[in-house]
Amino acid sequence: MNAISEAKKGNAGETVRRVAREEGVAEETILAGLVSGRVVVPKNSSRAVEKPCGIGGGLRVKVNANIGTSREAVDPEAEYRKLAAAAEAGADTVMDLSTGGDLNAIRKAILARAGVPVGTVPIYQAAAAAAERRGRIVEMTAEDIFSAVEDHARDGVDFVTVHCGVISRIIETLRASPRLMGVVSRGGAFLLEWMLHHGKENPLYSGFDRLLEIALRHDLTLSLGDGLRPGCLDDATDPAQVEELVVLGELVRRCRAAGVQVMVEGPGHVPLDQVEANVRMEKALCDGAPFYVLGPLVTDIAAGWDHLACAIGGAAAAAAGADYLCYVTPSEHLSLPGEEEVRQGVVATRIAAHAADLARGNPRARARDRRMALCRRRRDWEGQVENSLDSQSARRYLKTTGEENKDYCSMCGEYCSMKILSRRIPLRDS
Ligand code: SF4
Numbered sequence: 001m002n003a004i005s006e007a008k009k010g011n012a013g014e015t016v017r018r019v020a021r022e023e024g025v026a027e028e029t030i031l032a033g034l035v036s037g038r039v040v041v042p043k044n045s046s047r048a049v050e051k052p053c054g055i056g057g058g059l060r061v062k063v064n065a066n067i068g069t070s071r072e073a074v075d076p077e078a079e080y081r082k083l084a085a086a087a088e089a090g091a092d093t094v095m096d097l098s099t100g101g102d103l104n105a106i107r108k109a110i111l112a113r114a115g116v117p118v119g120t121v122p123i124y125q126a127a128a129a130a131a132e133r134r135g136r137i138v139e140m141t142a143e144d145i146f147s148a149v150e151d152h153a154r155d156g157v158d159f160v161t162v163h164c165g166v167i168s169r170i171i172e173t174l175r176a177s178p179r180l181m182g183v184v185s186r187g188g189a190f191l192l193e194w195m196l197h198h199g200k201e202n203p204l205y206s207g208f209d210r211l212l213e214i215a216l217r218h219d220l221t222l223s224l225g226d227g228l229r230p231g232c233l234d235d236a237t238d239p240a241q242v243e244e245l246v247v248l249g250e251l252v253r254r255c256r257a258a259g260v261q262v263m264v265e266g267p268g269h270v271p272l273d274q275v276e277a278n279v280r281m282e283k284a285l286c287d288g289a290p291f292y293v294l295g296p297l298v299t300d301i302a303a304g305w306d307h308l309a310c311a312i313g314g315a316a317a318a319a320a321g322a323d324y325l326c327y328v329t330p331s332e333h334l335s336l337p338g339e340e341e342v343r344q345g346v347v348a349t350r351i352a353a354h355a356a357d358l359a360r361g362n363p364r365a366r367a368r369d370r371r372m373a374l375c376r377r378r379r380d381w382e383g384q385v386e387n388s389l390d391s392q393s394a395r396r397y398l399k400t401t402g403e404e405n406k407d408y409c410s411m412c413g414e415y416c417s418m419k420i421l422s423r424r425i426p427l428r429d430s
Helices: 003-008 014-023 027-036 076-089 103-113 122-134 142-155 168-176 186-198 208-218 239-258 272-285 306-320 339-359 363-377 381-387 391-401 417-421
Strands: 062-067 093-096 118-120 159-162 221-224 262-266 291-294 324-326
Touching: 003 014, 003 027, 014 027, 062 076, 062 339, 076 093, 076 103, 076 339, 093 103, 103 118, 103 122, 103 142, 118 122, 122 142, 122 159, 122 186, 142 159, 142 208, 168 186, 168 239, 208 221, 208 239, 221 239, 239 262, 239 272, 262 272, 272 291, 272 306, 291 306, 306 324, 306 339, 324 339, 339 363, 363 381, 381 391
Parallel strands: 062 093, 062 324, 093 118, 118 159, 159 221, 221 262, 262 291, 291 324
Antiparallel strands: none
16 A cells, blocks of 8 residues: 555555654644655555654654664674664664674564664665675676665565665766765765766666656655765765755656655755755755755764764754754764664754754644743652653653752752742743
8 A cells, every 4th residue: 555645545544643643733734745745654565663653844853763783793682772772762763774794684673673664775785795795896786776675675664765866977076076075875885886887877866767666566765865965064065965966856756756755865964054055955956855864963073972963963954944863873983883872862863853843833842841841840850750851861860869859959959949939929830
């Protein structure tokens, strides 16, 4: 069953009903978003998703957590623990970016365990298989790439990143306007290397109709990857990035004509003063398609704290209209994250998403902050823990002070301003 064709008939299935309830909007709002392409509900037709979500205009900003093995760290059980940590911290989706070990088995295990939509990057599998079987990634064939997409779709993956916009003519742009960091997207680098080696067009672009056919058959959402995203502030909003975005806009229109759900991925590393322009550019060039930003990191020198650099950029991007934030962990650029880094990355990005929801006037977000303010005023410690975006950390600090039952905390003690003022000025309760 295809979500867009059902939406066109006005049929809200269980998934759309659930998403509407979660968002506090009418089912018709989700259906209209699906028809216009401004909302996606990533869900493979063959997989039951316990907590589906809608991504797009007018909805709560969503957060993705990446997990997955690397060639250097193959420990599937650790990845399943990270999946649990991401879910517990409140990630709306997860992406399995595994590149080491038995990729089919890991993907299937993650799909079996995940209660949220799952995304993958099939080119990683095609590249890893080529390296293993034929010794080099450039020995990958177009058939390997489409087979990997088909395998992932058949297994129940809900959305896939496909770097279709890395096309031959942009190679000239990269030569004409050299970058400081070059190409930092793994998928983009695999494809460019392949295109340069074989002198051929990107198969994901030249064979885009085949991709559409697979996506339609499985109701697979396409996430058009930004293979030429900037990897440092100096490369942000450069000609290659913009040219790729123009191509992605063209592909968005082909997806819509074919009835395939589509979203667009964005940068990357972007100075704070360029974040809003990047969001507006995507929305204009891609006809309002949901925008999935990878950060963006607003400085290149926050190593060890990149989750915060990402949260600052993510909040600015989502306040300007981005719909979906991919987290970054404190170990970004340095090592594969562990469970604690995954948890911290999700929490930091959820704070960014919530800050943007407030800026966008989301009534549920506003109500939650108001509840927290009342709990603080009343020194309702349990209420504060409950309303916190990270109850685990809130409780830990509360316990550390040993002040749970007092009328003030150890910060100001008897000089608690709220206690003093509450006796002297009238206060409202809503
Ligand atoms: S003691 Fe200070 S920090 Fe603690 S609740 Fe009162 S005003 Fe807030």
